[in-house]
Amino acid sequence: MKNKLDGVEEILLMGPGPSCIHDSVYEALGLKTLGHMDPYFIDIMDEIKKLLQTVMKTHNRMTIPISGTGSAGMETCFVNLIERDDPVLILINGVFGQRMQDVATRLGADVDSLEFEWGTPVIPEKVEDMLEKKNYKIVAVVHAETSTGVRNPVEEIGDLLRGKETLYLVDTVTSLGGIEVAMDAWGIDVLYSGTQKCLSCPPGLAPVSVSDRALDVILGRKTKVPNWYLDVSMLTKYWGGETRVYHHTAPINMNYALYQSLFLSVEEGLENVFRRHLECHNMLVRGLDDLGINMLVSPDFRLPMLNSIHIPEGVDDAEVRSKLRSNHKIEIGAGLGPLAGKIWRIGLMGHTARKENVTRVLTALKEVLNK
């Protein structure tokens, strides 16, 4: 029998995630599996919670990795908070805002949405207008819109919600560990992320944090959460408290890998990590400019870790990506939705954000584009 895994080769992951993985994270992944109720694994769980609190800048006790990918994090936040007909406002300027709208609508919420042009940020003044007209239970926004490379003004939107009962829900899938996320200072109540972006851990877990205020709302629900797997009230009993209560079997080895990737970020120092992302981004933008390639997003709202660039005129989108993959062993991302065929997305996430990688992708692009 031929083993398909024999053909797995190393690709430089410069798409919208997964990102490149540090050797020590691969090693962590391959450590011996412990039981999900093993006392030593429970110690590791406690350390993961603390490291997540550090990276998210929060004191929330309910700060854990959900046993699914980033979208399971999104599902967790909405399904635990929403009861039928709850008024929810979703701010949309890309695929992941749209996904929030879909998730919340399926759960029976009364969803209003405010849409902004893809490639531009959410405008806080427009949000303020909406908030004056209606009381929302939840206002939700994506911090780093992976589909466009836009950073939304999460802190400013948080300021608009101060003193209100409204819960503030933020997607930090692509931002966490690459730019500042200050959950408590920015007044965020519920936050989710993914492991395969700036944390540079393989995909499979979704860090989630819930403020005490939001947890009270969850524990005070009139109806049971219509999702057993993601029910926060049960997850807290497995991940916290004196006596751990079995809920589901946590993905042990993925949790090792997450621990190690968080450990690396905290050891390097978050400020240093953010600076490394920014420096690589600046170097990439300069190099692209030399090739005559322009950025989609205006400088003020560009994400360092996700660079959307205009595909040069007359160039075959798929052919270039395919050549980068086959001849240069580099993956970059295609555009999504209305931006399909119009942009490429170059990721500089986590361990990928190294100057040698920027040089490599610029050299490869130059060759493939015959510049």
Add this chain to the structure above:
Amino acid sequence: MKNKLDGVEEILLMGPGPSCIHDSVYEALGLKTLGHMDPYFIDIMDEIKKLLQTVMKTHNRMTIPISGTGSAGMETCFVNLIERDDPVLILINGVFGQRMQDVATRLGADVDSLEFEWGTPVIPEKVEDMLEKKNYKIVAVVHAETSTGVRNPVEEIGDLLRGKETLYLVDTVTSLGGIEVAMDAWGIDVLYSGTQKCLSCPPGLAPVSVSDRALDVILGRKTKVPNWYLDVSMLTKYWGGETRVYHHTAPINMNYALYQSLFLSVEEGLENVFRRHLECHNMLVRGLDDLGINMLVSPDFRLPMLNSIHIPEGVDDAEVRSKLRSNHKIEIGAGLGPLAGKIWRIGLMGHTARKENVTRVLTALKEVLNK
């Protein structure tokens, strides 16, 4: 900074899962991460589907690993099939039957349940009586009740449903890859499993298979599936079809590990794998008998991979398990629910099911119990 992972040691996993992992599966887990839309990863996805079809004995095209643990598999099967007030019959003789009831109830189904004493199997005649009284959309049962060590008569219950419109939903979390599971021959419409039991892969994925008949029901729903993450209609577009449509970022490395664990089972030959489980089980039962320790379940319905044994009188449950863990590096499982403090559960799942492991646990038990 002290790295907590430095203290992870090898424990012989003889609880109710996770089970021991083959070295080649650990190696697969640590292979270089590919992108979730990478053409080579898509080839691996196709191979995983074929291997799962082989192990489940099914031709269903919709046979994929869900990106969550076994309970996410349960959630997937119910949330895709159930619409509000759908009549569902759940057969319960342990924790996992109860969990099905909880999941289906949260989703708004009209749930009837038929309960049987824990440690005894579902009785098909009683199911037949229920089926005469009411038409159910779904009848659901657990094949291998991990909480008790009972094998339920899944084939016989399937015979009762032949020719009916009722969909047959079976939990094979603990059975798959350890005893025969013949999805098509037994008339099972929807089946889920987990990776961390007899497939001997770390926890993190849930193999699921859906018959064409059940898929038609899903695609013909009146309402959208109230769970974006687990929506089968979207998952099929990522896992199948000519053009793959991005849904979520699959847990790449976990899928490598699943591929490798399925590869090992198919290479050894399923019949050989089942025989190995049975031989280890028989050896364990004989050895326990020599120690004066009795089995909970009668021989006809015992699972080879999950052995529930009566805790000898006067023995401290937790102390014994703790000594096995600290002095002998062996994990065995505690009882759950009404069986807590009354039984231990000794797993012989997948790679754990080796004669040297049976000898090791018997020797350790003898020492700890001063026999």
